[in-house]
Amino acid sequence: GQNIDQPTEMTATEGAIVQINCTYQTSGFNGLFWYQQHAGEAPTFLSYNVLDGLEEKGRFSSFLSRSKGYSYLLLKELQMKDSASYLCAVNLIWSNAGNNRKLIWGLGTSLAVNP
Amino acid sequence: EADIYQTPRYLVIGTGKKITLECSQTMGHDKMYWYQQDPGMELHLIHYSYGVNSTEKGDLSSESTVSRIRTEHFPLTLESARPSHTSQYLCASSDRPGTGEPSSYEQYFGPGTRLTVT
Numbered sequence: 001g002q003n004i005d006q007p008t009e010m011t012a013t014e015g016a017i018v019q020i021n022c023t024y025q026t027s028g029f030n031g032l033f034w035y036q037q038h039a040g041e042a043p044t045f046l047s048y049n050v051l052d053g054l055e056e057k058g059r060f061s062s063f064l065s066r067s068k069g070y071s072y073l074l075l076k077e078l079q080m081k082d083s084a085s086y087l088c089a090v091n092l093i094w095s096n097a098g099n100n101r102k103l104i105w106g107l108g109t110s111l112a113v114n115p
Numbered sequence: 116e117a118d119i120y121q122t123p124r125y126l127v128i129g130t131g132k133k134i135t136l137e138c139s140q141t142m143g144h145d146k147m148y149w150y151q152q153d154p155g156m157e158l159h160l161i162h163y164s165y166g167v168n169s170t171e172k173g174d175l176s177s178e179s180t181v182s183r184i185r186t187e188h189f190p191l192t193l194e195s196a197r198p199s200h201t202s203q204y205l206c207a208s209s210d211r212p213g214t215g216e217p218s219s220y221e222q223y224f225g226p227g228t229r230l231t232v233t
Binding site for chain 1: 157160163221222229
């Protein structure tokens with residue numbers, strides 16, 4: 001089966017750094033997404049890793065190790081507006097007919113940033 | 116900036132009513148998706164489409180149906196709403212995968228429809 005694990009909740013202080021981990025056991029892996037979702041809103045794209053290593057985008061960085069089935073999202077210089085749920089999603093190739101893919105979603109990590 | 120729209124944003128309706136949730140995107144994306152999400156819970160894929168006249172059921176069994184007559188439009192219909200259908204419904208679309216642009220797999224989400232069936 002397909003499985004994605006993330007911590008349920010994390011708390012951090014404004015200005016600090018936080019790392020949110022994601023481990024996965026899937027077949028047909030074709031990359032991993034991180035999305036941010038504020039309460040009551042739709043998810044918004046943060047990052048996509050398809051090769052091993054670190055991808056940096058401003059205050060946010062994402063790391064992938066395919067051999068370990070592991071990724072993390074690193075948030076630096078935390079701001080109050082970063083309080084949200086962070087969703088890890090694995091992109092699977094699920095059909096041999098062309099480029100058909102679907103996302104398997106984790107439950108999300110609820111991050112609370114305190115002043 | 117993604118251009119994907121859902122209407123209505125909020126809907127409260129009685130049991131047994133037929134409802135259609137609208138989703139439209141102006142990006143020319145081939146792939147469109149419907150997710151169901153309860154508060155604090157994961158996203159569940161209930162329907163998807165890879166193009167016009169293509170629709171498939173997702174991982175979570177749903178009593179809803181979808182249609183894809185036009186590229187930009189992917190409505191979801193519940194023939195007879197029940198309280199168990201109360202949830203948030205999110206529509207998303209994504210581009211045809213390119214050759215070396217990983218972010219072309221990115222799914223763009225609409226604002227969602229929060230449905231309450233009384």
